[in-house]
Amino acid sequence: xxxxxxxxRFDASGQAPGAATERRRRLLLLAGGALVLALVVSSxxxxxRASLRCVDGQLVPYRGRLLPVGEEPYEDEAFPPLRIxxxxxxxxxxxxxxxxxxxxxxxxFSQAGPGP
Numbered sequence: 001x002x003x004x005x006x007x008x009r010f011d012a013s014g015q016a017p018g019a020a021t022e023r024r025r026r027l028l029l030l031a032g033g034a035l036v037l038a039l040v041v042s043s044x045x046x047x048x049r050a051s052l053r054c055v056d057g058q059l060v061p062y063r064g065r066l067l068p069v070g071e072e073p074y075e076d077e078a079f080p081p082l083r084i085x086x087x088x089x090x091x092x093x094x095x096x097x098x099x100x101x102x103x104x105x106x107x108x109f110s111q112a113g114p115g116p
Contacts, residue, residue, distance in 0.1 A: 046066075046069065049094065050099075051071060059081060059089060
Protein backbone atom coordinates (compact mmCIF):
# COMPACT_ATOMS: atom_id res chain seq x y z
CA UNK A 1 0.00 0.00 0.00
CA UNK A 2 1.12 3.43 -0.73
CA UNK A 3 1.06 6.22 1.78
CA UNK A 4 -1.61 8.93 1.37
CA UNK A 5 -0.53 12.15 -0.21
CA UNK A 6 0.27 14.91 2.28
CA UNK A 7 -2.42 17.55 2.77
CA UNK A 8 -1.34 20.85 1.27
CA ARG A 9 -0.62 23.56 3.82
CA PHE A 10 -2.25 26.23 1.67
CA ASP A 11 -5.18 26.20 -0.72
CA ALA A 12 -5.13 27.62 -4.24
CA SER A 13 -5.72 31.19 -3.00
CA GLY A 14 -2.66 31.04 -0.77
CA GLN A 15 -4.67 30.87 2.49
CA ALA A 16 -4.31 28.22 5.15
CA PRO A 17 -7.27 25.78 5.01
CA GLY A 18 -8.73 26.80 8.41
CA ALA A 19 -8.10 30.56 8.17
CA ALA A 20 -11.53 31.45 6.76
CA THR A 21 -13.27 29.40 9.43
CA GLU A 22 -11.27 31.10 12.17
CA ARG A 23 -12.07 34.57 10.77
CA ARG A 24 -15.77 33.68 10.58
CA ARG A 25 -15.71 32.41 14.17
CA ARG A 26 -14.09 35.63 15.39
CA LEU A 27 -16.59 37.75 13.45
CA LEU A 28 -19.53 35.84 14.95
CA LEU A 29 -18.05 36.18 18.43
CA LEU A 30 -17.58 39.92 17.92
CA ALA A 31 -21.14 40.32 16.59
CA GLY A 32 -22.53 38.34 19.53
CA GLY A 33 -20.61 40.49 22.00
CA ALA A 34 -21.89 43.67 20.33
CA LEU A 35 -25.45 42.36 20.54
CA VAL A 36 -25.11 41.57 24.26
CA LEU A 37 -23.63 45.02 24.90
CA ALA A 38 -26.49 46.69 23.00
CA LEU A 39 -29.06 44.74 25.05
CA VAL A 40 -27.40 45.72 28.34
CA VAL A 41 -27.20 49.41 27.40
CA SER A 42 -30.81 49.53 26.19
CA SER A 43 -31.98 47.68 29.32
CA UNK A 44 -30.30 50.22 31.60
CA UNK A 45 -31.77 53.08 29.55
CA UNK A 46 -35.26 51.55 29.79
CA UNK A 47 -34.90 51.06 33.55
CA UNK A 48 -34.15 54.78 34.02
CA ARG A 49 -37.47 55.80 32.42
CA ALA A 50 -40.66 56.44 34.37
CA SER A 51 -44.21 57.30 33.39
CA LEU A 52 -47.63 58.19 34.72
CA ARG A 53 -50.42 56.19 33.06
CA CYS A 54 -54.18 56.80 33.30
CA VAL A 55 -55.83 53.65 34.59
CA ASP A 56 -59.48 53.74 35.73
CA GLY A 57 -59.45 57.44 36.63
CA GLN A 58 -56.12 57.25 38.44
CA LEU A 59 -52.60 58.26 37.47
CA VAL A 60 -50.54 55.16 38.17
CA PRO A 61 -46.73 55.51 38.34
CA TYR A 62 -44.78 53.07 36.17
CA ARG A 63 -41.08 52.40 35.73
CA GLY A 64 -39.18 50.71 32.93
CA ARG A 65 -38.32 47.06 33.38
CA LEU A 66 -34.77 45.81 33.39
CA LEU A 67 -35.34 44.56 29.86
CA PRO A 68 -34.97 46.54 26.66
CA VAL A 69 -38.76 47.02 26.50
CA GLY A 70 -41.74 47.15 28.83
CA GLU A 71 -42.70 48.75 32.10
CA GLU A 72 -44.22 47.76 35.43
CA PRO A 73 -46.11 49.64 38.16
CA TYR A 74 -44.01 51.20 40.92
CA GLU A 75 -43.96 49.00 44.00
CA ASP A 76 -42.81 51.91 46.19
CA GLU A 77 -45.34 53.11 48.80
CA ALA A 78 -44.01 56.65 48.33
CA PHE A 79 -45.73 56.79 44.93
CA PRO A 80 -49.32 55.56 45.31
CA PRO A 81 -51.78 56.06 42.42
CA LEU A 82 -53.30 59.56 42.32
CA ARG A 83 -57.04 60.10 41.81
CA ILE A 84 -57.50 62.69 39.12
CA UNK A 85 -60.50 63.91 37.10
CA UNK A 86 -60.88 61.88 33.92
CA UNK A 87 -60.92 65.04 31.79
CA UNK A 88 -57.40 66.03 32.90
CA UNK A 89 -55.95 62.52 33.00
CA UNK A 90 -53.13 62.22 30.44
CA UNK A 91 -50.27 59.75 30.15
CA UNK A 92 -46.83 61.28 30.71
CA UNK A 93 -43.36 59.84 30.00
CA UNK A 94 -40.18 60.94 31.82
CA UNK A 95 -36.60 60.19 30.80
CA UNK A 96 -35.32 60.44 34.39
CA UNK A 97 -36.66 59.57 37.84
CA UNK A 98 -35.86 63.11 39.01
CA UNK A 99 -38.26 64.65 36.48
CA UNK A 100 -40.84 62.00 37.35
CA UNK A 101 -40.60 62.72 41.09
CA UNK A 102 -40.93 66.49 40.55
CA UNK A 103 -44.08 66.03 38.45
CA UNK A 104 -45.54 63.48 40.86
CA UNK A 105 -45.06 65.81 43.85
CA UNK A 106 -46.57 68.69 41.85
CA UNK A 107 -49.65 66.60 41.03
CA UNK A 108 -49.96 65.30 44.60
CA PHE A 109 -49.89 68.85 46.04
CA SER A 110 -52.37 70.15 43.45
CA GLN A 111 -54.67 67.26 44.29
CA ALA A 112 -54.45 68.03 48.02
CA GLY A 113 -55.72 71.57 47.41
CA PRO A 114 -54.79 74.80 49.20
CA GLY A 115 -53.30 74.58 52.67
CA PRO A 116 -54.81 76.09 55.87
